Amino acid sequence: MLQRYSASQDMAADPSDPTGAGRSDRPIVAMRDVGKVFANGTIALSGMSLDVRPGEFVSLLGPSGCGKSTALRLVAGLGGASVGQIEWPTSSYTHAGEPEREISFVFQEPTLMPWATVFRNVWLPLRLKGVSRRAATERVMDALGMVGLDKFAEHYPRELSGGMKMRVSIARALVTRPKVMLMDEPFAALDEITRQKLNDDILRLWGDQGWTVIFVTHSVFEAVYLSSRIVVMAARPGRVIADLPNTLAYPRSGDVRTTADFAAASREVSDVLHQSMDVDAHR
Amino acid sequence: METAGHTAAPLAATAAPESPLRAILQRVLHVVIPLATLVVVLLIWQWYVTAYKVPRYILPGPMEVIRAFIADHQMLFSALWVTLSITFSALALALGGGVLVAVAFAQSPWLERIFYPYAVVLQVTPIVAIAPLLIIYAPSTHAVLLMCAFLVAFFPILSNMTQGLKSTDHNLLNLFDIYNATAWQRLRYVKLPGALPYFATGLRIGGGLALIGSVVAEFTAGSAGTESGLAFRILEAGRRLNVPRLFAALLLITATGVTIFFLTSFISHLLLRRWHESALTREN
Numbered sequence: 001m002l003q004r005y006s007a008s009q010d011m012a013a014d015p016s017d018p019t020g021a022g023r024s025d026r027p028i029v030a031m032r033d034v035g036k037v038f039a040n041g042t043i044a045l046s047g048m049s050l051d052v053r054p055g056e057f058v059s060l061l062g063p064s065g066c067g068k069s070t071a072l073r074l075v076a077g078l079g080g081a082s083v084g085q086i087e088w089p090t091s092s093y094t095h096a097g098e099p100e101r102e103i104s105f106v107f108q109e110p111t112l113m114p115w116a117t118v119f120r121n122v123w124l125p126l127r128l129k130g131v132s133r134r135a136a137t138e139r140v141m142d143a144l145g146m147v148g149l150d151k152f153a154e155h156y157p158r159e160l161s162g163g164m165k166m167r168v169s170i171a172r173a174l175v176t177r178p179k180v181m182l183m184d185e186p187f188a189a190l191d192e193i194t195r196q197k198l199n200d201d202i203l204r205l206w207g208d209q210g211w212t213v214i215f216v217t218h219s220v221f222e223a224v225y226l227s228s229r230i231v232v233m234a235a236r237p238g239r240v241i242a243d244l245p246n247t248l249a250y251p252r253s254g255d256v257r258t259t260a261d262f263a264a265a266s267r268e269v270s271d272v273l274h275q276s277m278d279v280d281a282h283r
Numbered sequence: 284m285e286t287a288g289h290t291a292a293p294l295a296a297t298a299a300p301e302s303p304l305r306a307i308l309q310r311v312l313h314v315v316i317p318l319a320t321l322v323v324v325l326l327i328w329q330w331y332v333t334a335y336k337v338p339r340y341i342l343p344g345p346m347e348v349i350r351a352f353i354a355d356h357q358m359l360f361s362a363l364w365v366t367l368s369i370t371f372s373a374l375a376l377a378l379g380g381g382v383l384v385a386v387a388f389a390q391s392p393w394l395e396r397i398f399y400p401y402a403v404v405l406q407v408t409p410i411v412a413i414a415p416l417l418i419i420y421a422p423s424t425h426a427v428l429l430m431c432a433f434l435v436a437f438f439p440i441l442s443n444m445t446q447g448l449k450s451t452d453h454n455l456l457n458l459f460d461i462y463n464a465t466a467w468q469r470l471r472y473v474k475l476p477g478a479l480p481y482f483a484t485g486l487r488i489g490g491g492l493a494l495i496g497s498v499v500a501e502f503t504a505g506s507a508g509t510e511s512g513l514a515f516r517i518l519e520a521g522r523r524l525n526v527p528r529l530f531a532a533l534l535l536i537t538a539t540g541v542t543i544f545f546l547t548s549f550i551s552h553l554l555l556r557r558w559h560e561s562a563l564t565r566e567n
Binding site: 073076077078103104105107109111113114115116124125127128129156157158176 | 452454455457458459460461462463464468472473476477479557558559563
């Protein structure tokens with residue numbers, strides 16, 4: 001199911017073509033030899049290169065401490081890279097030389113404002129751009145409708161379950177109609193049933209909204225179920241060890257999880273992941 | 284199925300809401316019991332004073348206190364007004380000043396590094412010790428009282444508010460960074476609302492301290508001629524051995540303190556009732 005090739009070879013050579021159709025355009029975001037060293041001297045990320053093309057669903061998969069979240073935060077512009085560049089080849093640049101990235105970020109926690117209603121939480125990104133409540137109402141209600149929470153607009157976050165809070169967080173991310181959706185283990189704290197539901201929601205929205213997704217996860221099955229491409233990372237120092245296209249056909253539904261193809265793909269990704277951890281163990 | 288039926292019945296019975304009559308009775312008892320206790324204490328007090336013929340310049344009975352209250356009500360209420368106006372002006376100044384300085388600290392760590400130590404020094408120095416200095420510098424006794432009350436109320440508001448503005452969820456701040464929010468938006472939409480619980484704490488502590496500050500200041504600095512507050516009336520009544528009036532004035536100060544407590548608690552409840560854990564009843 002999965003063709004394996006080394007990430008370092010791939011970057012210089014012809015761009016990967018994971019779904020096999022029309023994805024060979026310029027990358028929407030490109031990491032070039034990016035490294036990050038924390039103030040305490042920990043090397044969080046070393047020599048990471050990654051091209052993400054429009055419409056891809058890329059999962060960053062690896063054990064904790066492998067720098068996958070760090071990589072995602074760098075792409076989001078949270079904290080600068082110690083070395084290397086992050087380029088946005090298709091974005092225009094502001095006068096200050098900042099790329100106009102149309103991104104949204106979903107954190108591991110819902111990260112809602114507890115004092116604000118669901119409506120006001122989802123309105124926030126638009127409000128920060130100066131959109132009035134009246135002008136934002138339709139888009140906010142649309143966004144809430146897409147995650148099935150339009151009836152909860154006037155509720156406060158504390159009145160919602162963990163899964164519903166996460167949906168609000170997703171609605172807040174999609175209300176700005178971003179091109180790139182960055183998700184940092186968004187479902188790690190949820191129960192399995194809720195997580196599967198939200199996985200399906202994300203796949204549906206990815207199809208409908210034309211997003212490019214970079215999705216950080218430590219779950220092999222989640223990565224295989226969701227992504228068109230899986231980037232496996234290893235720790236100490238954080239680095240990319242494999243870049244695997246996932247050829248399972250879309251649209252995927254819960255039934256895919258029980259197919260032999262899914263099992264084979266999961267096994268292959270697992271093997272790569274475990275090899276990397278064995279290497280670590282013998283160091 | 285049989286067992287399910289059996290277990291369901293008692294469950295439903297315990298889950299049924301309490302009867303409204305019982306709820307009302309419980310509420311009435313909450314008020315009646317403390318009131319009844321008060322009446323009993325007053326009766327014992329009156330009986331003791333009458334039975335043992337305690338002179339009223341040592342311990343007046345409750346009836347004596349009420350009589351003094353009625354006879355001197357004009358003087359007492361004008362004193363109350365003076366104390367109230369100093370207390371509330373000081374609290375308002377402390378709230379405004381505390382919040383503004385805390386915001387300045389939050390926006391500029393340098394300002395905080397420079398000035399916070401002085402705020403602490405001001406706080407740990409007892410105001411009774413500063414009062415004589417203030418008397419020398421201040422234009423009027425009224426100003427001395429105001430400054431003393433302000434100084435005690437200011438610090439808890441400042442320190443709570445500073446803490447609150449620093450306690451914003453880091454990921455929320457990251458979110459604001461991602462959307463290129465301005466410093467003003469950050470303050471207006473996350474930092475200030477997130478600091479509300481801390482503000483409420485500062486308000487409750489500051490409210491009580493403003494009253495203590497204005498009373499202690501008047502003990503030390505004296506009153507400004509015709510503008511005598513309750514503290515001065517207490518001192519005066521003590522010197523004249525007019526103990527019933529002393530009790531009456533004391534009662535007014537206590538009532539003021541209780542009122543401030545309820546008022547600030549009510550305001551903090553209004554600020555937090557929709558969302559903060561402290562204002563919610565636990566549902567289980």
